[in-house]
Amino acid sequence: MAEEETPAPAPVTSADVARLAGVSRATVSFVLNGTPGHRVGEPTRARVLDAARRLGYVPHAAARSLRAGRSNLVLMPASVSAIGRLVSEWVDDLYGELERHGYTAVLHAGRFADPVDAARAWAELRPAAVIALDGDRLTAGAADLLRRAGVRGVLAFASGPVEGVHTVGFDHARIGAAATEHLIARGRTRIGVVLPRERGLGALARPRLAGVESVAARHTATVTPVELAYTRESATGLARRWRGLDLDSVFAYNDEYAALLLHALRAEGVAVPDEVAIVGSDDLVLSGLQQPALTTIRLELPAPARIADAVHELIETGGAAPVPAMEAVLVHRRSS
Structure with missing residues (x-):
């Protein structure tokens, strides 16, 4: 006789956190989302954080984005195999600089033959911005699709300018x-x-x-x-x-x-x-x-802080100051 499957436990909700902490769901939201303009006393804040920790509650990013009217995701399309050790260390630093502005960076390793198909897949995640490390594959059509999907900023490392994209020279x-x-x-x-x-x-x-x-x-x-x-x-x-x-x-x-x-x-x-x-x-x-x-x-390469600042400007204002291009500098040693 086959064993009966154990039903998956119901996910913990903000209502559960509110009940355990003895506060309203709105207060839970204010504390866990860091909502500006809402002041919550330190004892209450501590109770909410303790209740969330004990219950293992994790805020729902998609729901939070819907309430806020925008996402805090910054999508970075790139083939994992194409990110060399040098660039991967630079990307790690960029993650930290984006966090400084309140964004969460997500690496997207999907492979698409058509740039518009790629942009459509990225747009499905509703990121606030896209940083394309392989920007030479971007097209004006792909950039337009992202814009119409609500992506507020598109920054790309590319050998030349792309319409609708804030380009950083990387030839x-x-x-x-x-x-x-x-x-x-x-x-x-x-x-x-x-x-x-x-x-x-x-x-x-x-x-x-x-x-x-x-x-x-x-x-x-x-x-x-x-x-x-x-x-x-x-x-x-x-x-x-x-x-x-x-x-x-x-x-x-x-x-x-x-x-x-x-x-x-x-x-x-x-x-x-x-x-x-x-x-x-x-x-x-x-x-x-x-x-x-x-x-x-x-x-x-441009400093990660400079790139993060430019992405933040694009999201907030729709424009950003130019960023210096990559420079290729020869280091002569004995193998040549």
Whole structure:
């Protein structure tokens, strides 16, 4: 005989908190939502917080948004695999700065081929604002859909302006260009460019490749894309056929792929930088610890506080002051 299922317990409501604390539901709302303009005595506030803690009550964000007429969510669409270690630390700091303004940041990792479909999925959550880390995929149509759905601010990191979007300059082509200018200045003319096989990284790798190609086209340099998965086996396979590719240098997408390839090349007896110069990106701690230390591109991003302030301005007023663009700065070390 099948066991009877235990019914799920009824969710705790603000009415339960009010009964236990001996106050009205309105008072519970004022205390737990921090409603401005409503003063509640400290003893009463303490009773409400204690009752909520004992009952395990959590305010309903959607209901609170309906009452307030706006959400406190800031949505950040981004592929998790595309957020490198450098950017993930920056995003963590941004979360804290958004909390300072009273917002809750939510990472949205959905994958959509069409920008308008993506915007429709974001709009379903009714965020107050959207921060698009991969803003080059945004379109004016997607921005308009978000606006009509009540999203008060859209900020995007993109290579160029998008109608209806507060754009912060972040052109990945500049990263590839900076690496290539350095390699050519060091006398390298046969440049490989690592294209990661990992899903989600193509959106960043392709413009970096374009930046390499744009600089090489102005010189007598050739560019050869080389695929590399972030595995030891893939790196070993590439290193074993490296001499057959006849490349004297490589821009390895970022420091993690650069370090992986560096170790594989050295294991196969390929001398760095004598036979091949390597440049990574992001200036991670590990780049300076390699043997030889990796040349890299440091990404100077706008301060998270500056971004959070701009998002708050967009939500409150519909406009914000310009934010400085990302800068790609070469850090020369021994691998090149």
